[in-house]
Amino acid sequence: ESGSVVTTPEVLDQAWLTPVQIGTPGQTLNLDFDSGSSDLWVFSSSTPASQSRGHSVFSPGKSSTAKESPGYTWSITYGDGSSSSGTVYTDVVDVGGLSFPSQAVETANRVSPEFTQETNLDGLLGLGFSTINAVKPTAQNTFFDNIKSDLNQPLWTVDLKHQEPGTYNFGNINSSLHTGEIHYAIVNTRRGFWTFTATSYSVGGAIGGSITGIADTGTTLALLPTAVAKAYYSKVPDALYDNSQGGYVFPCAASLPDFTFTVGGGEITIPGNYINYAPLTPGSKTCFGGIQGNTGIGEVIFGDVALKSAFVVFENSGDTARIGWAKK
Ligand SMILES: O=C(CNCCc1c[nH]c2ccccc12)Nc1scc(-c2ccccc2)c1C(=O)NCc1ccccc1
Secondary structure, eight states: OOEEEEEEEOGGGSOEEEEEEETTTTEEEEEEEETTOOOEEEOBTTSOHHHHTTSOOBOGGGOTTOEEEEEEEEEEEOTTSOEEEEEEEEEEEEETTEEEEEEEEEEEEEEOHHHHTOTTOOEEEEOSOGGGOOOBSSOOOOHHHHHGGGSSSSEEEEEEETTEEEEEEESSOOGGGOSSOOEEEEOBOTTSSOEEEEOEEEETTEEEOOEEEEEOTTOSSEEEOHHHHHHHHTTSTTOEEETTTTEEEEETTOOOOOEEEEETTEEEEEOHHHHEEEESSTTOSEEEESEEEOTTTSSOEEOHHHHTTSEEEEEEOSSOEEEEEEOO
16 A cells, blocks of 8 residues: 655745644544654653644544553653653554554643744654664554554655655655656665665755765754865855854845755755745844754764755665655
């Protein structure tokens, strides 16, 4: 079988949210599909009202198929310092018509302010590898790992678009969603991420070396090796690294060069205008870059700024995992 669901960008393409039905009768929550983590967690009836105000919540008590997983807990802290934690149920989860009857649904007993203030986000649906699922004492499977054997092909695809709705597909490649050929690279799953290597990159004609990083639908920006970010902004007049902002900034009027990287023998280009991420504050004439260095992060992250420039295939046949990139 296969399934397809529309995903909608938040303001500034900060995240994309996708409707998911949980429980019986189905309770619809808008989740951030996240290939950079591996937990399906939701705002719930156990989340204090002061933290869940404005959000849709999952109420296991209203679902005839919800089953508590006694003694199971989870707690996650992300690199931006945001966090959430709670307990675990199993229940039916439906994504784009694909349904798994006993998906681990991690209900939040608390969430940090970053999540509270993102009122359209009702939780995350992890699409990383289940090896880094945060449930204790026993790690749980992601939705993709649970349904993979029922899919026509063991893959999911993402087509994020700048400031307009896109699509997540499970189990098939919809060839109308891409124009160029799909170029595949082998994925190293050791860290639990979709880690791949771009064999080269170029900025304004200057060619650079290889970049190994993760494909992360849950991180907004492209956090690239410090030297790569430096090389990029050396081509942007009046760009500078602003310590107080924690990144490269430049005049919003600047025309930014494209950033091209080669993966699986094919070229993907992030258009310069995607790299002009946003004014520091609404109306400011100084803008923050969509490419930043990854100093102190310990990961190189090809986040949404990179992913929305392509049609991307995440395939895991069991013994090998691959990532495919195509122009669109
Ligand atoms: O966690 C994810 C994907 N889910 C994000 C969900 C999420 C976290 N706040 C959210 C807020 C709203 C919506 C979703 C999220 N990716 C990875 S892999 C390695 C790191 C990392 C490790 C150490 C240090 C830094 C990053 C991260 C990371 O923390 N990214 C978020 C981020 C955010 C801001 C800046 C850098 C990285």
